[in-house]
Amino acid sequence: MLERATSAVTETVEVESLDVACDGGDGALGHPRVWLHIEHQTHDVVCPYCSRRYVLKEGAVVGGH
Numbered sequence: 413m414l415e416r417a418t419s420a421v422t423e424t425v426e427v428e429s430l431d432v433a434c435d436g437g438d439g440a441l442g443h444p445r446v447w448l449h450i451e452h453q454t455h456d457v458v459c460p461y462c463s464r465r466y467v468l469k470e471g472a473v474v475g476g477h
C-alpha cells in the first residue's frame with residue numbers, strides 16, 4: 413500500500429519528451445492512460461485527471477535536428 417501526500421498537493425514530474433503518457437500511477441489518483449502535450453511556451457502541462465504537473469527537463473532537446 414502506498415502512502416501518498418495530501419491529494420491537494422500536486423506532484424511534479426520531470427520529463428524529457430513533449431509527449432507524456434499519464435495514468436496517474438497506482439492508487440487513488442489512477443486513471444485511464446491519457447497523452448498530454450507539453451506547452452512550448454510554459455514547458456509544462458498539468459494532467460486534468462490527477463493534477464500532476466509535467467515539466468520539461470532542463471536541457472532536454474526539443475524540436476532540434
Ligand SMILES: [Zn+2]
Pocket residue numbers: 434435436443459460461462463464
Ligand atoms: Zn494523470
